[in-house]
Amino acid sequence: MRNVLSSYDGDIQFKTDFMTLTHPNIAACFPTTIPLIVRHALRLPYLLAEPIPILKANQNKTLFLTKKLICSLLANAFFCTLAEESEDLPGINFHT
Numbered sequence: 001m002r003n004v005l006s007s008y009d010g011d012i013q014f015k016t017d018f019m020t021l022t023h024p025n026i027a028a029c030f031p032t033t034i035p036l037i038v039r040h041a042l043r044l045p046y047l048l049a050e051p052i053p054i055l056k057a058n059q060n061k062t063l064f065l066t067k068k069l070i071c072s073l074l075a076n077a078f079f080c081t082l083a084e085e086s087e088d089l090p091g092i093n094f095h096t
Helices: 002-008 018-022 033-042 067-078
Strands: none
Touching: 033 067
């Protein structure tokens, strides 16, 4: 898993404690839960054709996100694979 995540984010080894993955409770979810989250994360390029626009204060705009897109975004945040876009915005990845 470390190698796959590192292919998305080269600095992941500095942000994540991979030793926690050896805990028995966590290791038990690998055969079922982790593959499900991976499938949702990998769907992001197909669900998101262009970047999500940044909504700013005092602007009247509407943003529609499907449940599938939200699921994929959360799955990518879980694996810390979302790029940091701007320093003025809070990070979405779970390591921050």
